[in-house]
Amino acid sequence: MSTFSAIGEEREIDRDEYTPGVEPQPTWCPGCGDFSVLKALKQALPEVGRTPEETLLCTGIGCSGKLNSYLDTYGFHTIHGRSLPVARAAKLANPDLEVIAAGGDGDGYGIGGNHFVHTARENHDMTYIVFNNEIFGLTKGQTSPTSPKGHKSKTQPHGSAKEPIKPLSMSLNAGASYVARTAAVNPNQAKEIITEAIEHDGFAHVDFLTQCPTWNKDARQYVPYIDVNDSDDYEFDKTDRVEAQEMMRTTEEALYDGEVLTGRFYVDEDRPSYGQEKRAIGEMPEEPLAERYWDDDYEWERSHDMFLDKHA
Amino acid sequence: MTDDELIWRISGGSGDGIASTSQNFAKALMRSGLNVFTHRHYPSRIRGGHTYTEVRASADPVESRGDGYNFLLALGDSFARNPQEEAVYGNEEIKPLSENLDELREGGVIVYDEGLLDASEIPNFEERAEENDWHVYPLDLRGLARDMGREVMRNTAGVGATCALTGMELDHVEDLMRDAMPEKILEPNLEILETAYDQVREEYDVDAPDVSVPTGEHDETQLLMSGSDAISYGAIDEGCRFIAGYPMTPWTEVFTIMTQNLPKLGGISEQVEDEIAAAALAVGASHAGVKAMSGSSGGGFALMSEPLGLAEMTETPVVLVEAMRAGPSTGMPTKPEQSDLEHVLYTSQGDSQRVVLAPGTVEEAYEQSRIAFRLAYEYQIPTILLYDQKLGGELTNVPKSHFDRDPNPDLGKTLSEDALADEPHSGDGKFHRFQHDVDDGVSPRSVPGQKGGRFLATGNEHDPTGHISESPDNRVAQIDRRTQKLEAIRADLDGEDTGSYAGPEDAEYGILTFGSQQGTVEEAVGRLNEAGHSVKSYGVSDMLPFPTEQVEAFVESVDEVLVVEMTASGQFRGLVQKNLGRYGEKLSSLLKYNGNPFEPAEVVDGFEAAIVEGDGDASGHQTTFVPAAGD
Ligand SMILES: Cc1ncc(C[n+]2csc(CCOP(=O)(O)OP(=O)(O)O)c2C)c(N)n1
Ligand code: SF4
Numbered sequence: 001m002s003t004f005s006a007i008g009e010e011r012e013i014d015r016d017e018y019t020p021g022v023e024p025q026p027t028w029c030p031g032c033g034d035f036s037v038l039k040a041l042k043q044a045l046p047e048v049g050r051t052p053e054e055t056l057l058c059t060g061i062g063c064s065g066k067l068n069s070y071l072d073t074y075g076f077h078t079i080h081g082r083s084l085p086v087a088r089a090a091k092l093a094n095p096d097l098e099v100i101a102a103g104g105d106g107d108g109y110g111i112g113g114n115h116f117v118h119t120a121r122e123n124h125d126m127t128y129i130v131f132n133n134e135i136f137g138l139t140k141g142q143t144s145p146t147s148p149k150g151h152k153s154k155t156q157p158h159g160s161a162k163e164p165i166k167p168l169s170m171s172l173n174a175g176a177s178y179v180a181r182t183a184a185v186n187p188n189q190a191k192e193i194i195t196e197a198i199e200h201d202g203f204a205h206v207d208f209l210t211q212c213p214t215w216n217k218d219a220r221q222y223v224p225y226i227d228v229n230d231s232d233d234y235e236f237d238k239t240d241r242v243e244a245q246e247m248m249r250t251t252e253e254a255l256y257d258g259e260v261l262t263g264r265f266y267v268d269e270d271r272p273s274y275g276q277e278k279r280a281i282g283e284m285p286e287e288p289l290a291e292r293y294w295d296d297d298y299e300w301e302r303s304h305d306m307f308l309d310k311h312a
Numbered sequence: 313m314t315d316d317e318l319i320w321r322i323s324g325g326s327g328d329g330i331a332s333t334s335q336n337f338a339k340a341l342m343r344s345g346l347n348v349f350t351h352r353h354y355p356s357r358i359r360g361g362h363t364y365t366e367v368r369a370s371a372d373p374v375e376s377r378g379d380g381y382n383f384l385l386a387l388g389d390s391f392a393r394n395p396q397e398e399a400v401y402g403n404e405e406i407k408p409l410s411e412n413l414d415e416l417r418e419g420g421v422i423v424y425d426e427g428l429l430d431a432s433e434i435p436n437f438e439e440r441a442e443e444n445d446w447h448v449y450p451l452d453l454r455g456l457a458r459d460m461g462r463e464v465m466r467n468t469a470g471v472g473a474t475c476a477l478t479g480m481e482l483d484h485v486e487d488l489m490r491d492a493m494p495e496k497i498l499e500p501n502l503e504i505l506e507t508a509y510d511q512v513r514e515e516y517d518v519d520a521p522d523v524s525v526p527t528g529e530h531d532e533t534q535l536l537m538s539g540s541d542a543i544s545y546g547a548i549d550e551g552c553r554f555i556a557g558y559p560m561t562p563w564t565e566v567f568t569i570m571t572q573n574l575p576k577l578g579g580i581s582e583q584v585e586d587e588i589a590a591a592a593l594a595v596g597a598s599h600a601g602v603k604a605m606s607g608s609s610g611g612g613f614a615l616m617s618e619p620l621g622l623a624e625m626t627e628t629p630v631v632l633v634e635a636m637r638a639g640p641s642t643g644m645p646t647k648p649e650q651s652d653l654e655h656v657l658y659t660s661q662g663d664s665q666r667v668v669l670a671p672g673t674v675e676e677a678y679e680q681s682r683i684a685f686r687l688a689y690e691y692q693i694p695t696i697l698l699y700d701q702k703l704g705g706e707l708t709n710v711p712k713s714h715f716d717r718d719p720n721p722d723l724g725k726t727l728s729e730d731a732l733a734d735e736p737h738s739g740d741g742k743f744h745r746f747q748h749d750v751d752d753g754v755s756p757r758s759v760p761g762q763k764g765g766r767f768l769a770t771g772n773e774h775d776p777t778g779h780i781s782e783s784p785d786n787r788v789a790q791i792d793r794r795t796q797k798l799e800a801i802r803a804d805l806d807g808e809d810t811g812s813y814a815g816p817e818d819a820e821y822g823i824l825t826f827g828s829q830q831g832t833v834e835e836a837v838g839r840l841n842e843a844g845h846s847v848k849s850y851g852v853s854d855m856l857p858f859p860t861e862q863v864e865a866f867v868e869s870v871d872e873v874l875v876v877e878m879t880a881s882g883q884f885r886g887l888v889q890k891n892l893g894r895y896g897e898k899l900s901s902l903l904k905y906n907g908n909p910f911e912p913a914e915v916v917d918g919f920e921a922a923i924v925e926g927d928g929d930a931s932g933h934q935t936t937f938v939p940a941a942g943d
Binding site for chain 1: 388419532533535536537538544545548551553554558573575576578579580581584586587588589590592593594595596597599600601602603604618619621622626712715716717718719722723728729759760761762763764765766767769771772778779780805845852
């Protein structure tokens, strides 16, 4: 339909198309890992063949949430923790859009934890990138759900008594059909994983290890990292839920011992996305709902003709 | 109190089919040409516990439950005599009979199921019956139903007995049963109905019924509808095809009706993890270009406060419905109150802009649901439809023609790609989604996937392109523009005539009310004028932007005003005073907050006590009088 002609347009896409022409230049600190996510996305989107105008990027609040300002797509910078419900609905309303959600570890695993679990469970066809810097950046360095046990901050002066959350296991157990971890220090892997995640038909969760040199000075810069898919030391079948689970557990424990394992941990190509499931049971129209509002020939139903007889 | 009406109360246990039986009976009365109005009273329990529904029927228009009632059908509570004896508390078994006697009018009829209820357990039953001239008919409805079908069908036997005793023909009831029941249970039900009818007519020579069904005629097809039905159909007709929600009584009714109908219309309904998500989904769907809604009741709406603010700041159209129940916190889940008014007006941070509409009747609920969507999309502003458990659940007849309107799927100022390609929507090659200077404050939008309309929506303050900005000049321009919409909406609403007036224009006194109390107040106004008082009423529908001019004119035109509302703190009166800025000395309040809506007699007595006698003591009622400032 001509009204959404940006969707499905086939042409060479220049990386710079995603760069806002005017203001603003990133306000991220020098050396911040967030730059790597931006870069990986700018490389991945043209690779997948998605134009900025058919892409909807929904972010949360935090340094990470600012991503929207530096990547010039259709965007929705939502509220703290709520990028996923906004993104989900946009995808249901117009499944032809490329929907990407992003935010920090506090945003996604803390305040938005409930939405994270349920979006994974429903397996919405979208990509979710979590900038995992093990700290609250924007509010100046408080302990986050991924901060290690014993982590000291102004709000946890005695050191955190909590075990860090295990985001990979969480999304796998909740039902995500693609789960990977990558790191800012490895731009090539980051680009590949983000590309795959966008192409994946289902909920693709990418835990993106980013450093926050400003507030998390102690944090390892996630080097050296190991790609478990390339290493002979880690044999597992990423399509097997049980093996994937085991590998994730190892990874999530090892991270806090200083061993950074990255890569694809779970890939299920068979599980239908939520939209497909909903269509199959007749709960969602075949054509994108949003298109109908532009179709001058569509005959809008009236309650008068459809439901009122049962009240007579 | 008029005699030419039937107010039939059916009482028993929750889960015993009281609601469906009364709904069918109300429909049968409507089909026989009468105007009907139902009132539900139920506890927050799934099974057991005393519940009743009233069906009021008259040839004249009926807009409230009325005062008291004149026919009681007391069925037993099947749960109370369940084999699981320990689940029984107190003397629930006799509740369907004993609990209802206080409001039964003199000369009224009692039919009770002697298969389940024992009238001798009720203190002074016979004396009371004699004193009040009640006509008592003990019938073994349970036994009859059990012999001919199944025990649960005793409701049907009760309806048969009602028809026999009121002189109502069975045909409308039978037609309805044919429409509604599957073959398997239809036959025994029809048989039970007729047998009960015949038995009663034979046993008690009922040529002149003690309470008779009035006769009436409609000149056009009527529909039996609840406020929740009307809100849902209004949304559908206005092109809403997306709803997201999380269950909470009484909002669940709208959510359920929409969910059952949307897939048939190619729409989408989502039950999600919580109310924050629900409202955020509605915002996301609307951003992507569909007409969307969400909603909840008090506590759930509290969770929506942040997405509501997000919709305001990003100027994303969305409709939220708020079905009030008694609060605070979980409050009384199944009881009406109007005390979420301030919550809905003021929740969410900042200088916020939203619209709040409060329909007063089922007809208005349809109307205003449509207006809510129209305003939301034309002005890119969240609109809240505020109603309560009473309006949501009560059934009344509305002419079918009321719903015979064109659909309106218009998204408002949403640009086509051709329009997007033109100036002045773009500058520096960028789409200016949030232009500073536009008529009526509404800056045209685009939706994702459109060429040339790329922009960022953000809950942070932003410049015309949508980018975060803390520039003082921009801030002022953006706030002023967003606020300007409210003036435009006020002017727009003035053309809609949403308020409701009753009583003589030159009346001496006035009653102001809002929402579901409107019909009751209007009935009371009729009675007060008949009794020689000079009173008029104004049911206000627009809570925000407030119709200040109209309310001021009303207050100005009378000597004194009584504000009637179901809150303890006089929230509506506070809103009136806030907007009018004076007249405090003219406004007094009649409040009710015991979990039940006003009855017309309470308004009549309250008015007489407050205005005529001046002391406000309406004895015998659980209403509260708060005098005017300076009194
Ligand atoms: C409801 C709400 N609570 C708190 C905040 C304040 N806040 C803004 S960002 C943030 C933490 C962000 O941390 P994280 O998600 O890890 O992102 P980062 O800044 O590290 O990228 C908080 C608590 C807010 N904006 N909204
Ligand atoms: S505070 Fe940390 S996360 Fe935020 S921009 Fe600076 S380095 Fe990045």
